[in-house]
Amino acid sequence: MAQSKLQPVNDRLETFVEKQKSLRERAAAEKQATAIAHPNIAFIKYWGNEDDILRLPANPSLSMNLGSLHTLTTVSYDDNLPGDRLVINQEPVTDAALARVTAHLDLVRRQARLNAAARVESTSNFPIGSGIASSAAAFAALSVAAAAAAGLWLDEAALSRLARRGSGSASRSVPGGYCQWVTGNDKTSIATSVAPPEHWDLRDIIVIASQEHKSIGSSDGHRLAKTASLQAARVAGAEARLQACREALLARNLAKMGPVIEEDAVMMHAVMMSSRPPLYYWNTVTMDVIQATQHWRAKGLPVYFTIDAGPNVHLICEAKYAATVESEARKIPGVEDVLISGPGGPARLVDSASTVFGKSIGSGYNDR
Numbered sequence: 001m002a003q004s005k006l007q008p009v010n011d012r013l014e015t016f017v018e019k020q021k022s023l024r025e026r027a028a029a030e031k032q033a034t035a036i037a038h039p040n041i042a043f044i045k046y047w048g049n050e051d052d053i054l055r056l057p058a059n060p061s062l063s064m065n066l067g068s069l070h071t072l073t074t075v076s077y078d079d080n081l082p083g084d085r086l087v088i089n090q091e092p093v094t095d096a097a098l099a100r101v102t103a104h105l106d107l108v109r110r111q112a113r114l115n116a117a118a119r120v121e122s123t124s125n126f127p128i129g130s131g132i133a134s135s136a137a138a139f140a141a142l143s144v145a146a147a148a149a150a151g152l153w154l155d156e157a158a159l160s161r162l163a164r165r166g167s168g169s170a171s172r173s174v175p176g177g178y179c180q181w182v183t184g185n186d187k188t189s190i191a192t193s194v195a196p197p198e199h200w201d202l203r204d205i206i207v208i209a210s211q212e213h214k215s216i217g218s219s220d221g222h223r224l225a226k227t228a229s230l231q232a233a234r235v236a237g238a239e240a241r242l243q244a245c246r247e248a249l250l251a252r253n254l255a256k257m258g259p260v261i262e263e264d265a266v267m268m269h270a271v272m273m274s275s276r277p278p279l280y281y282w283n284t285v286t287m288d289v290i291q292a293t294q295h296w297r298a299k300g301l302p303v304y305f306t307i308d309a310g311p312n313v314h315l316i317c318e319a320k321y322a323a324t325v326e327s328e329a330r331k332i333p334g335v336e337d338v339l340i341s342g343p344g345g346p347a348r349l350v351d352s353a354s355t356v357f358g359k360s361i362g363s364g365y366n367d368r
Helices: 002-030 096-112 134-149 156-166 218-227 231-250 254-273 284-298 319-330
Strands: 032-037 040-044 049-051 061-065 071-078 085-088 091-093 117-124 178-181 191-195 202-208 304-306 313-318 337-341 348-350
Touching: 002 032, 002 134, 002 348, 032 134, 040 231, 040 254, 040 304, 040 313, 049 218, 061 231, 071 134, 085 096, 096 117, 096 134, 096 156, 117 134, 134 156, 134 348, 156 191, 178 231, 191 231, 202 319, 218 254, 231 254, 254 304, 254 313, 284 304, 284 313, 284 319, 313 319, 319 337
Parallel strands: 085 117
Antiparallel strands: 032 071, 032 348, 040 061, 061 178, 071 117, 085 091, 178 191, 202 313, 202 337, 304 313
């Protein structure tokens, strides 16, 4: 009986692996690849580095990929290009974002012994730069596409390591489902999946309090973490919070996991607010959603909040409560929008952008 239940899963995984192999071969031949990756919501937060250049985290973290949200990136190497080109959401980009992408492409080019410049086109179906881990999805997709187009056959660990160099949280968007990123050195600090997307039908109800780009990005914020006296205490307790959260996640026990993720989020923002200079990402809508969440829970609705580096609030609940949470969240004055996502799959190659937009992405293992 157990074997019969596992067979469809094994068949899908085998088909997925074969498809990725075929796409890698074609990408290497054409020097062009398209990849998709999901942002993730951290249950246990990453904030602050032991090494800012290598993006080695001060503490381990735990997250869920968001399957309804994605970034799609195409990388094309061209010997005739005078320099790298970047287009984000159909708009040419020439500022610091291009320099950051070029620096990441250089890591790939050095490893592949490739000199060609690249054209990078990236599109996201969710607000970017506002605290919904857009850089995580962007650099995970960029890493997968750039490596494949350069002819590099990198395994998941190597891709997680590469993505981490572009954006720390991107390391967690490479594996699928629920992922843990560990501390360590450049070789060992990678993310792995602790449970597949199908493990637990959670929902992230993302309450958009603002879609404006952050005035201070996460990379600069990580560097400021060391100036906060609260950071040492936050880091010291991170491992215990992660273990408690992971145990609750594996047991599918939101009543135990919820208070831990709320505590961890507030501790991270306390560090931000006490940094020098301080970072105040929250706005009045953020506080209204936090207080509403506490009120709903007191009335018997099992939902918990977490907040990444921005004003937007992620409300975590089981799927059967998602419609109610969404409805209540939309009633809060000042809320600009509400997005909903369940768990998502790994970063992966796809045929092209035209085969992705307009369809449900799912776990990734069902892609054809």
